[in-house]
Amino acid sequence: MKRQVEDNDFDVSLKKLNTDLKWKTKRKQELRNRIITDIDSLETKENSKNFFLSTRKKRKVIRSLSYTGIALLIGFGLFIGSAFISPAIAEVAAKIPYLNKIFHSEPINRTIWKELEERGYHLSGVGGNARYLHISIDGSEQYYQDVRDEVKEIAANILKEKDYDGYKIEVERHVNRVPSISERDQAISEALEESYNHLIELQFNVLAQGYSYSAPNSEKVIVHIDIPNTEKRIEELKNVVNECLKAKNIDSYSIKINKINLSQKEKEARWNEIFQVIIEGLTAKKEYKVTGFAYSFHPAPLQIIIKTSINASEKDADEKVRIIERTINEFLNSEEIQSKIGGDQYKIIIRGKDKQRIN
Amino acid sequence: MSEFRKKEITNWYDHHSKSILSFILLMVKDYQQAEDLTHDTFVKAYLFYDTFKQHSSEKTWLFSIAHNVTVDFLRRQKTSLFFKEKILSHKDNHPLPEEIIQIKEESYELYKALGELKDTYRKVIILRKIKGFSIEDTSKILGWSESKVKSMLFRAIPALKKQLIKEGYWNEKTS
Numbered sequence: 001m002k003r004q005v006e007d008n009d010f011d012v013s014l015k016k017l018n019t020d021l022k023w024k025t026k027r028k029q030e031l032r033n034r035i036i037t038d039i040d041s042l043e044t045k046e047n048s049k050n051f052f053l054s055t056r057k058k059r060k061v062i063r064s065l066s067y068t069g070i071a072l073l074i075g076f077g078l079f080i081g082s083a084f085i086s087p088a089i090a091e092v093a094a095k096i097p098y099l100n101k102i103f104h105s106e107p108i109n110r111t112i113w114k115e116l117e118e119r120g121y122h123l124s125g126v127g128g129n130a131r132y133l134h135i136s137i138d139g140s141e142q143y144y145q146d147v148r149d150e151v152k153e154i155a156a157n158i159l160k161e162k163d164y165d166g167y168k169i170e171v172e173r174h175v176n177r178v179p180s181i182s183e184r185d186q187a188i189s190e191a192l193e194e195s196y197n198h199l200i201e202l203q204f205n206v207l208a209q210g211y212s213y214s215a216p217n218s219e220k221v222i223v224h225i226d227i228p229n230t231e232k233r234i235e236e237l238k239n240v241v242n243e244c245l246k247a248k249n250i251d252s253y254s255i256k257i258n259k260i261n262l263s264q265k266e267k268e269a270r271w272n273e274i275f276q277v278i279i280e281g282l283t284a285k286k287e288y289k290v291t292g293f294a295y296s297f298h299p300a301p302l303q304i305i306i307k308t309s310i311n312a313s314e315k316d317a318d319e320k321v322r323i324i325e326r327t328i329n330e331f332l333n334s335e336e337i338q339s340k341i342g343g344d345q346y347k348i349i350i351r352g353k354d355k356q357r358i359n
Numbered sequence: 360m361s362e363f364r365k366k367e368i369t370n371w372y373d374h375h376s377k378s379i380l381s382f383i384l385l386m387v388k389d390y391q392q393a394e395d396l397t398h399d400t401f402v403k404a405y406l407f408y409d410t411f412k413q414h415s416s417e418k419t420w421l422f423s424i425a426h427n428v429t430v431d432f433l434r435r436q437k438t439s440l441f442f443k444e445k446i447l448s449h450k451d452n453h454p455l456p457e458e459i460i461q462i463k464e465e466s467y468e469l470y471k472a473l474g475e476l477k478d479t480y481r482k483v484i485i486l487r488k489i490k491g492f493s494i495e496d497t498s499k500i501l502g503w504s505e506s507k508v509k510s511m512l513f514r515a516i517p518a519l520k521k522q523l524i525k526e527g528y529w530n531e532k533t534s
Contacts, residue, residue, distance in 0.1 A: 010520070013469060014488040021381045022465035028380075031394055032372055035401045042406065165369055 021320070033127045041106055099331035108280055110166065112155050119154070121147055124174035130283040130291050133159075133167040136174040152258045164284035186300040187248040188221060195244035204237060207260055211253075221253040229259035268297065270340055275304075278328060282306065288324055301345035304328065312352045321350050368405045375418055376401070378490065379425045385485050386429045388474050396432055400425040415499050419492070423500040426482070433478065472522040480515035487512055 059133060105111075109126040112135065116123055119305060123136040135151055137144045148171045155169050188211060208227040214220045223241060230263050231237070238255055245253060282290040292307035306328075310320050325348055332346065352358040379400055384393035402413075403424050411420050473481055486497045487508070498505045 010516075011488060013466070014484070015491070017379075017466040017469050017473075018381065018489045018491075020472075021384070023377050023380055027394070028376060031376070031398060032369065035372065035398055036365070036369065038398070038402055039368065042402070344389050 019209075047273055082297050088098070097330040097334055098327060099277055100334055100336065102281045103277045103337070107276060108159070108162065108284065114156060115158060118149060121151055128167060130279075130293070131166075131168060135169065135171045136243075137171060138174050141173065158283075162284070166284045166286045166290075184250070188245070188250055191244040191248040191250060192223065194242075194247075195241045197316045198240045198244065199237065202236070202240070204231065204233070207265075214254075221250070223253055223255045224258060225255065226258045226260050228262050230262075231259070264297070267344065269343070271295070271302065274332070274337065274341065277331070278304070279329075281327070282324065288327075289320060290324070301347050303347050303349055305349045305351065307351050307355075308353070308358075310350075310352045310358060312354070312356070312358045317358065318350070324348075325359060326352055364405060364408045368401055368408070371404065371417055371421060372401055375421055378418075379421060379466050381526070382422065382485055382490060383425055383429050385470065385489070386478070386482060387432060392432065396425070396428050399428045403428065415496065419496045419499055422486070422490075422496075423502075426500050430478075438466060468523065468526070471521060472526060475522050476515065476518055479511055480518050483508060483511045484519060488516075 016315050037290070040307050068272075106114075109128060113123060113126045114134070116126075116135070122143070123133070124136065124138040125136045127134050133155065135155060137147060137151065152169050152171050155171075159167060160167070192209060192211060196206060196209055205228055207228070209222045209223075209225050210213070214222055223245075225237070225241070234257060237257070241255055245251075257338045275293065278340060282288045283292070289308045289310050290306055291309050294305040294307070295305045296305070308324070314320075328348055332341065348359065349357055350359040376397060380393055380397045383396045383400075384390060387393055387396065400421060404421055411417070411421075413422075473484065476484070482501065483497065486492045486500060487494070492500065494508050495504050497503075501508065503511070512525045
């Protein structure tokens with residue numbers, strides 16, 4: 001393979017190296033999908049982008065990216081890998097508050113869902129509460145029996161990788177429990193769909209719409225409609241709904257209009273994303289002893305209620321309570337979360353085993 | 360807006376990802392890492408799309424992101440290699456996984472020789488000679504002055520030839 005060194009030849013060889021490197025189309029496609037998925041999940045966290053963009057200096061921006069979770073949808077394996085080796089990076093990793101890391105990663109149930117789906121399992125849902133993570137399998141009893149243990153093991157490994165020890169995994173078979181819909185219900189649904197379309201045509205901003213029965217076995221239906229509290233045309237709205245229901249011969253009903261304060265709703269939506277992080281973070285680890293979560297915007301300020309199994313008489317109860325408070329405060333006071341909640345006041349209430357406040 | 364941005368990025372991916380991947384691969388010599396860093400490049404392009412000012416072509420812009428991402432990675436790797444080598448004393452030179460990326464034998468020699476050069480020589484050769492960027496674009500990507508690009512290349516080419524000769528792939532010019 002010996003050749004003369006001719007400059008021209010040399011240039012040609014170098015150019016050839018470029019074309020000689022072949023990348024399998026399948027791999028290219030797989031990477032493309034990975035990028036799109038990650039971009040999509042970034043979109044749901046639009047604010048994190050603003051956070052980075054607000055950091056002016058370019059070098060600094062790139063750096064902070066490589067430290068944080070968003071990036072690290074990016075190269076998680078790499079990052080963790082180096083954190084073990086390089087003390088400098090390990091230190092940075094340790095400095096990111098626990099909940100902020102969760103804020104930048106996808107919710108645990110989505111991770112599990114994606115992993116199982118990629119492996120070809122048929123699922124109908126992954127959800128959970130403070131103690132249990134439920135995975136429900138779609139398919140025959142036989143299929144359920146066949147895959148149950150594998151599914152449980154995969155989910156357990158994901159939890160282990162994340163160092164989550166607070167959940168018990170329950171794998172169950174999805175049984176279709178939706179009762180068959182009566183003709184009358186069918187008619188009501190159709191009527192409401194029509195009225196919804198009319199309302200939209202008339203420029204009503206219908207935020208939500210639905211109906212319920214006033215009591216079990218009762219024929220009387222309550223139609224619920226959420227609209228902004230700035231909407232004045234209430235009578236007109238009711239007329240539209242009345243006409244549509246009458247056209248389907250539905251007469252036993254009442255209409256309940258819920259007037260929504262949009263800025264409050266928006267605020268609640270912002271907080272909702274944050275609550276999800278607090279819930280996952282505190283329930284995923286046994287050490288916090290968290291058993292439930294609640295919140296209330298009324299009366300102000302916002303109350304964040306953490307239910308725990310801490311016994312007020314335990315000797316380190318105070319310490320545990322302090323850790324929970326600190327974990328939440330650290331997260332809520334971080335720059336990126338502050339930019340989201342814009343100085344909203346809040347109060348943390350921690351309840352013990354006997355449901356009394358312990359902080 | 361973000362839909363448009365996403366479309367643009369995927370479009371860019373379709374056009375430039377292979378070139379970006381091979382640039383990074385030649386720099387880091389580790390295929391898996393090259394894929395991860397290519398991923399980072401496009402995600403960052405998406406994140407910082409607003410800062411793309413059209414002063415350069417999108418390709419040049421993408422390469423400058425890829426370059427930053429790679430330099431950052433190499434810097435981190437240096438720290439970790441120090442520890443790795445102390446413990447394992449193994450050489451970090453992964454062969455190419457045949458099933459994923461292929462390279463012809465003749466080019467493989469060049470690939471290996473390039474890998475032995477120092478980073479600054481390697482990247483200027485890749486961008487100017489392998490990727491065919493102009494001096495101006497190369498200077499934008501690397502953040503160097505144009506004269507630095509020229510002088511580095513002037514030194515890098517003989518270094519590469521020397522490396523090839525050392526490894527026995529080339530004869531010295533006879534005339």
